[in-house]
Amino acid sequence: MVVRNCREVKVRELRFLGAWDGPSDFVELTLENPGWDGYRPGQFAMLRPSGWGLDLTWGRPLSISRADAESVTFFFQVVGRGTERMAALKAGDAIIIWGPLGNGFSAPPDTPTTLLAGGMGLAPFRGYIERHPTPEFLRLVFAHRPDLDCYPYAAMSEKVRAEEVRERTPDDLPVVIERIETAVRETANGLVLACGPTPFLKTVQQAARTHGVRAELSLESRMACGVGACLGCVCKDGGDKHVQVCARGPVFKADDVRL
Amino acid sequence: MVVRNCREVKVRELRFLGAWDGPSDFVELTLENPGWDGYRPGQFAMLRPSGWGLDLTWGRPLSISRADAESVTFFFQVVGRGTERMAALKAGDAIIIWGPLGNGFSAPPDTPTTLLAGGMGLAPFRGYIERHPTPEFLRLVFAHRPDLDCYPYAAMSEKVRAEEVRERTPDDLPVVIERIETAVRETANGLVLACGPTPFLKTVQQAARTHGVRAELSLESRMACGVGACLGCVCKDGGDKHVQVCARGPVFKADDVRL
Amino acid sequence: MDLRVEFAGLVLKNPIITASGTFGFGLEFMNFGDIKRLGGIVVKGLSLKPREGNPMPRIAETPCGMLNAIGIQNPGVEAFVRDKLPLLPWRETAIIANLYASSVQEFGELTGVLAGEEGVAALEVNVSCPNVHTGGAAFGQDPTQIRKVTEQVKKCAAGKPVIVKLSPNVTDIGLCARAAQDGGADAVSLINTLLGMAVDIRTRRPRLANVVGGLSGPAIKPVALRCVHQAAKAVDIPIIGIGGIVSAEDALEFILVGASAVEVGTANFLRPDQSFRIIDDLPRAMLKARCKSIDELRGTLDVSR
Amino acid sequence: MDLRVEFAGLVLKNPIITASGTFGFGLEFMNFGDIKRLGGIVVKGLSLKPREGNPMPRIAETPCGMLNAIGIQNPGVEAFVRDKLPLLPWRETAIIANLYASSVQEFGELTGVLAGEEGVAALEVNVSCPNVHTGGAAFGQDPTQIRKVTEQVKKCAAGKPVIVKLSPNVTDIGLCARAAQDGGADAVSLINTLLGMAVDIRTRRPRLANVVGGLSGPAIKPVALRCVHQAAKAVDIPIIGIGGIVSAEDALEFILVGASAVEVGTANFLRPDQSFRIIDDLPRAMLKARCKSIDELRGTLDVSR
Numbered sequence A, B: 001m002v003v004r005n006c007r008e009v010k011v012r013e014l015r016f017l018g019a020w021d022g023p024s025d026f027v028e029l030t031l032e033n034p035g036w037d038g039y040r041p042g043q044f045a046m047l048r049p050s051g052w053g054l055d056l057t058w059g060r061p062l063s064i065s066r067a068d069a070e071s072v073t074f075f076f077q078v079v080g081r082g083t084e085r086m087a088a089l090k091a092g093d094a095i096i097i098w099g100p101l102g103n104g105f106s107a108p109p110d111t112p113t114t115l116l117a118g119g120m121g122l123a124p125f126r127g128y129i130e131r132h133p134t135p136e137f138l139r140l141v142f143a144h145r146p147d148l149d150c151y152p153y154a155a156m157s158e159k160v161r162a163e164e165v166r167e168r169t170p171d172d173l174p175v176v177i178e179r180i181e182t183a184v185r186e187t188a189n190g191l192v193l194a195c196g197p198t199p200f201l202k203t204v205q206q207a208a209r210t211h212g213v214r215a216e217l218s219l220e221s222r223m224a225c226g227v228g229a230c231l232g233c234v235c236k237d238g239g240d241k242h243v244q245v246c247a248r249g250p251v252f253k254a255d256d257v258r259l
Numbered sequence C, D: 001m002d003l004r005v006e007f008a009g010l011v012l013k014n015p016i017i018t019a020s021g022t023f024g025f026g027l028e029f030m031n032f033g034d035i036k037r038l039g040g041i042v043v044k045g046l047s048l049k050p051r052e053g054n055p056m057p058r059i060a061e062t063p064c065g066m067l068n069a070i071g072i073q074n075p076g077v078e079a080f081v082r083d084k085l086p087l088l089p090w091r092e093t094a095i096i097a098n099l100y101a102s103s104v105q106e107f108g109e110l111t112g113v114l115a116g117e118e119g120v121a122a123l124e125v126n127v128s129c130p131n132v133h134t135g136g137a138a139f140g141q142d143p144t145q146i147r148k149v150t151e152q153v154k155k156c157a158a159g160k161p162v163i164v165k166l167s168p169n170v171t172d173i174g175l176c177a178r179a180a181q182d183g184g185a186d187a188v189s190l191i192n193t194l195l196g197m198a199v200d201i202r203t204r205r206p207r208l209a210n211v212v213g214g215l216s217g218p219a220i221k222p223v224a225l226r227c228v229h230q231a232a233k234a235v236d237i238p239i240i241g242i243g244g245i246v247s248a249e250d251a252l253e254f255i256l257v258g259a260s261a262v263e264v265g266t267a268n269f270l271r272p273d274q275s276f277r278i279i280d281d282l283p284r285a286m287l288k289a290r291c292k293s294i295d296e297l298r299g300t301l302d303v304s305r
């Protein structure tokens, strides 16, 4: 895995190549190749369609889901005004994009590694699995609420050991938590990588602490700049200091962050 | 010609059927039929593409250029942010529209009538000519700066006696003014209808006064509501009172307005 | 869902009132919806004598908003009473007169003309118009003047509810709201426009003949919400929230911070049926806010950490 | 085209300065352009001691703008001088320190630390931050306090230019500008953010942990232009225009109403190379304004009718 090359991080205007034709609230956005082959899974980019006027002030942070020589792909869910407008893009539309931003997940070649994904937290693991030198060491546990078909899970489960658990109603929550804890416990001498909503990350963090398992968490936060300048996205580090999720994360060692 | 039927005046969301493929700054916008067959040329509509966010606050006023059972057509030039975004619409995009608004030009059947168009002021006369019961009484004089190909002049000149004069440089201005004055004078016992920029209308108004010719002028003004409510678009009437261009115009008798 | 609101002696079928100057006399919008469905209509600002208003240009579009310097063009209070009021559905919808004058005494006279009109449900006193050179903002920026004008209007109002409309162009809006309350106001409405300006680098001239004008629209909603929040802490009388409301959610945001009702202004220019669409959409937005009535939501903002 | 500007003892290669709090310490933007090309960089607000700032959430997006309540999180002035300043291209680009303190005396101490730093071209005194509970807006809303703080900073500045940054949340910005001038300021910069608020009807909570925050972005440009216009009439010292600038045209609008230079804030979030793009675009915009130099345009607004 290539380490982030800073000269790659600049603003580009890319063309949208076409959308995945899955359930409409879940969108796969594939853009022409910005030369990000060397990105590190877990890194993200800020996206701002060129056609946005001024009423949406910020770009939108999205994990880089995968990248190859021809293209880079994002995978997102429509949750508000920005993602709604991004979902309405048509092939050929231009997007302003800056990245790859932040750090990424560790990818030690010969360590049993459990990937814990909650919902859209699945996105960065797609490229992680594709690029990992020794995928046989990987295990994916995917917790989700919407139908499995909404996610690129099938393609991913072909490459690594994978299991999924669905929270259909709040009653299923204990089962989901149980599965997460078990998965963490079972990674005793390995590494846990987690990406998902904050309550999900809290469960992972707690379990990792309890069982003394090394873990990395990818955090979400509202972002204005994405480059460490505005201090709008901070979380508290281990020493209770505010650090930027965008620049010091979004991936943190589980012990280095207060959720 | 059917007189405005008020029940037609409501907000609709229409689909854009396709664009005229002329020089790119001049756009013909054809929308599905809103049931405006009975509009009166000179009337206008307010347009607001559904995809606009909030950053453009107002709709944009455009003269109804022509309408038939299937469609309504506008003809505009890209001059700022709103028209730029309207020009970027793709077939199938939706537009919020309210109209027909304001009054229209008189269309007496057996009166020699001279249509004086300056630049985009040509737009309303397209439908005027098409709908006029006795086009042999009509004469069109078209003053323009850009190339004639930018305008639907050719189609119009097939139906009525038409001439055009181009202002290539400011030096041509006296010739243009002369042509306008002559055209007005030559309509001694008829009717002059004019649509164009304010300096153009001033020339017409002056000439009509000098030669005692009956004239109607279609005014432009910045508009927020288009329905007479905001008082943002006013001009002064003959008695120096402020009246709304949108609701009391945009077509005024030449004597009833101060330019 | 119960959309009804009652405050300051008014009973409205829903909390959506159209704001002064943005909805004409209501009649201009009859093609676009049934104006009887509105909670209320505040008509264009009225003065004792007809006013021609400011020279053109009077409006300019700005990002997510607009500037206006209309200058209270209006046919005068008598023409309103004679020509407009009888055409309005005042038995079904609260018609609120918006009052503009350039002295305390003139405010009193103007009130006197309207006080006896059955069709007028309430009086909104515009002490905050930035677009006139005498009075206007001068009143609205000085708590002492606000109090005096309020007292005078209240005295002449023959019991009709008096709503004082406040300017945001002040250091402390709480003080202004308090002054209105002390003067006997039945409610305050806020905000009027923010003082702003736009220029054209090509002509090197202001975009408004009046040079400065009032900023309105979604751009100012955060300022308006903050002002309502501060006023709600400063006074006990009901508040009408105004500023940048374009959706049912926006309206409920103002209710949440403490408003009893709201006025919709610039949104009427986004499309002329926007106020009706906001009403249509209120029940859905109330589901989102998990409330069955407007009363249930009012002022329930949770500011604890 | 001559983009250079000179004022208050500063010589800038162009009038585009990045605004405090929106451009970090400049270093964060090195990937996106050559920061030596900027007219100046105002660094994030500095305090005597490190500050952790406000709790999260600290930012909210609003129509054509945003709210922030960062609360001057910063590593403290000493860390800045030690860790950041040496990395900045201060010989080529004016590095301006932005000062925050909660008392007149503390402002003096803070100034003292920076006064001797060769790399600091000027001091911008933030008497207008709405996001801190002691000092902050309290200073900025009171002309007497503005004057006192200015005098103190000026006294300790060892001759470095002192720029006083003003709040728009006041009844009369002219008075505030005048107070700064009277206190000896070499320039004023305005505006800081407008006090605003956003709430979430679903959670019934404010969108900022601090409840209120500062509104910035294109939404506030009309207010900012008006404030600069008023300040230009009130004082003789140079003015730096700030508020909602996203394009070269916007920048020239502020110059037209009288600003000597401008600061670009929220636009840096539209895309991180926006300030560089504005500089690139200045010559084209100057053609539009028919001027060959910034000086030629400054203050030439024609308000005659």
Ligand SMILES: Cc1cc2nc3c(=O)[nH]c(=O)nc-3n(C[C@H](O)[C@H](O)[C@H](O)COP(=O)(O)OP(=O)(O)OC[C@H]3O[C@@H](n4cnc5c(N)ncnc54)[C@H](O)[C@@H]3O)c2cc1C
Pocket: A044, A058, A059, A060, A061, A062, A063, A064, A075, A076, A077, A078, A079, A080, A081, A082, A083, A084, A120, A123, A124, A219, A220, A221, A222, A223, A250, D061
């Ligand atoms: C590093 C990072 C990577 C992400 N990767 C993905 C991804 O791969 N796929 C995906 O679907 N989503 C991802 N998200 C979340 C995604 O950024 C938000 O869903 C999106 O910004 C929502 O924008 P909106 O305008 O539709 O929603 P709105 O609610 O209208 O957004 C308003 C503002 O809040 C912010 N915001 C809203 N929800 C979130 C959230 N959950 N997290 C962070 N900011 C939020 C928005 O960015 C925007 O600035 C990621 C977030 C971060 C920080």
Ligand SMILES: Cc1cc2nc3c(=O)[nH]c(=O)nc-3n(C[C@H](O)[C@H](O)[C@H](O)COP(=O)(O)OP(=O)(O)OC[C@H]3O[C@@H](n4cnc5c(N)ncnc54)[C@H](O)[C@@H]3O)c2cc1C
Pocket: B044, B058, B059, B060, B061, B062, B063, B064, B075, B076, B077, B078, B079, B080, B081, B082, B083, B084, B120, B123, B124, B219, B220, B221, B222, B223, B250, C061
């Ligand atoms: C009744 C009427 C009919 C019109 N018919 C046509 C037509 O058929 N074809 C056509 O090309 N143009 C027509 N116009 C002019 C057209 O409305 C403007 O060119 C257009 O609104 C410019 O918008 P913009 O956002 O591109 O420009 P901007 O300069 O960004 O506009 C900013 C604001 O100013 C207003 N504005 C700018 N220029 C004008 C103008 N010349 N007249 C009125 N308002 C203006 C805009 O509507 C907008 O509200 C008409 C105007 C009116 C009042």
Ligand SMILES: Cc1cc2nc3c(=O)[nH]c(=O)nc-3n(C[C@H](O)[C@H](O)[C@H](O)COP(=O)(O)O)c2cc1C
Pocket: B230, B232, C019, C020, C021, C022, C044, C045, C046, C068, C070, C072, C098, C126, C129, C165, C191, C192, C193, C215, C216, C217, C218, C220, C242, C243, C244, C245, C263, C264, C265, C266, C267
């Ligand atoms: C064109 C226009 C005219 C206005 N005229 C008046 C008026 O006559 N009296 C008044 O009190 N407010 C007037 N206002 C202010 C509005 O009633 C309202 O307070 C303000 O626009 C803020 O609300 P908004 O953001 O929803 O528009 C006017 C506003 C606009 C845009």
Ligand SMILES: Cc1cc2nc3c(=O)[nH]c(=O)nc-3n(C[C@H](O)[C@H](O)[C@H](O)COP(=O)(O)O)c2cc1C
Pocket: A230, A232, D019, D020, D021, D022, D044, D045, D046, D068, D070, D072, D098, D126, D129, D165, D191, D192, D193, D215, D216, D217, D218, D220, D242, D243, D244, D245, D263, D264, D265, D266, D267
């Ligand atoms: C996230 C953020 C942080 C800010 N921090 C500071 C600060 O530390 N000191 C200061 O004087 N102004 C600060 N400001 C205000 C800006 O410098 C500027 O005055 C304001 O945002 C208006 O300009 P704009 O509309 O171009 O953003 C901050 C603004 C933002 C958006």
Ligand code: FES
Pocket: A222, A223, A224, A225, A226, A227, A228, A229, A230, A231, A232, A233, A234, A244, A245, A246, A247
């Ligand atoms: S998003 Fe601006 S510091 Fe992280």
Ligand code: FES
Pocket: B222, B223, B224, B225, B226, B227, B228, B229, B230, B231, B232, B233, B234, B244, B245, B246, B247
């Ligand atoms: S555009 Fe509103 S009155 Fe004419």
